[in-house]
Structure formats: structure tokens, C-alpha cells
Amino acid sequence: MAGMSSLSAAQRFHAYANPARFMALSARLVAPLGVLTALLIAAGLWFALVASPPDYQQGETVRIMYVHVPSAWLALFGYSVMAVASAVALIFRHPLADVAAKSAAPIGAAFTFLALVTGSLWGRPMWGTWWEWGDARLVSMLILLFLYLGYMALWATIEEPVRAARAAAVLALVGSVNLPIIRYSVDWWNTLHQPASVFRMDGPTIASSMLLPLGLMALGFTVLFVTLLLVRMRAEIMRRRVRKLRLARAASGAEA
């Protein structure tokens, strides 16, 4: 902190202005986004559990789809955010990019976990099995969970943020080869998991009465992701401020 005044204006902009502006902007966004999340998920749950029909083949188990599919989408979306932010951090050294990447990981990991467990709970009554090692979609999603956990472990083990950010970013980018494998696993290896029925070249093939709760839940989960990402980024920026203040105090000889 003592060297603050000797920094050039440009350096100060790079080091502080972006996070400061982010803090001001995100402070105004978190509450309205939280309310929007609650409204979307409340409406989504109503249609998912009450105001939508059972499936003619799957009966009431089809309702698991409304939490399973949005969780799986967010699992992939979270990793994409993490990978893109990691690339931006490596290439442009943008001060917020590695904060964003680090903050996205636990959210994406939670959604990956939910996609796996709700999928298992759906698979048992419909496929007759909780898990199938031969199914590429299932196994590639499990690998995604391990990538998230490995990424978080790397951040946790390397003490110095700049070094941790670089190592974690490389892992995130290497692991992103898993994303197209997950996406196309159901087409390349035709096994238990059904192929896509919403994002298809020829349009969705599921009934509109089911598309509505699915859409509401997916939108609700997405806004939830953004809200949580902002809160976690704010926490991470504060954590780095705490670290800097502690280092400054240690340097000036005061007991922390």
C-alpha cells in the first residue's frame, strides 16, 4: 500500500479501477437478480410439479427432467464461463478474469453434482440402473465433476494468487476438450442416454407443456448462476483486499 502514490495512473487503472467499477455495478445488480431468480424458479416449480402432465411413457418420473436437464446445461455453461475467463486471464491479464474463473468453479461443480445425482435417480426407474460405466454421457459428466474439483484443489493448494491463477487457467483450458465430448457423446456413442431433444437442428421434439417448465427452470438456474457468480466474485475481491492489507501490515512491522 505504501507504494500506491508511486504507481502511474495507467497502472492504478489496471490494478484497481476495473474491480472497483465491478464492485459498484454488482452491488446494484445482486438484489434484483436474486428476486428474479426466486420468481423464475417458483414459477418453474409450479409448472414442473403441478401444472404439467406426466409423460405417456415415463409417467411422473419425467418431472425429474425439470431439475436434471437445467442442472446439466448449467454444468456445461459454468465450465464454458470458467474456460473463457481463464483464456482472457492468460492472454489479456484482465484483473477480473481469474476472479470470475475461480468464482464460477464451485457453482459449476454443484450443478454437475446435481446433474449426476438427479440423472441417477431418473435412470434407476427408467433404465433399471443407477449408473452405467459404458455410457459416454454419464462418464464424461463424471470427468467434468473431477475437472471442477481438480481446478478448485489447485486454487486451494497454491498460496500465491498470481501463480495459482496461471496454473488453474491452464488446467481449465486443457479440460475444455471434454465439453464437445459431453455435447456429442449421445450422438457418437449410442448407448443408454437419450440424444438432445431441445437444442436440435430441426427444432425441439418435446411437447410445449413440458417445454414451459423446462424453459422456466433453465432460465431460473441461469439467472441464479449469474447472481451467485457476482456474489462470489465480490467475496473473492474482498479476500484479495484482505490479503493485501495483511501483507502491508506485515511489511510495516505491525502485528497482524
Place this chain on the structure above:
Amino acid sequence: MTEFLHMGGYAAFVWPAYGLTVLVIAGLVWQSIADYRAQTALARKLEELSGGRVRRAASSERDGEAQ
């Protein structure tokens, strides 16, 4: 209501799926907010302890915000 809870015989699969989803999301929301509050409180405390010098740095940071 009983019929609703029965879920056509699949209650043992549908309800745990929803219950777990709610639990995991609620836990994540709680942990994210608690972490933010803890870090903010800690930063405030350290800024107060460090006195004027750091406060000057913090205010130049706020200047950046206004740009």
C-alpha cells in the same frame, strides 16, 4: 394431495431429486453470502487497524470508481 405426494408410484425418485436440488442450491447460496460477509468484515477491520495510509489508498480506489 396424497396422490400428488405419491407421484404415480415414483415418489422415491422424484422427491429426492427435488429435495437434493433445493438443498445443494440453498447451501451454495448460504455459503456464498456468508463468505462475502466474512471477507468484507475482515477487510473493514484491517482497514481501520491500518489507519490513514490505507484509507487514502481506499479512497483513491473510490475515485477510480467514479471515472
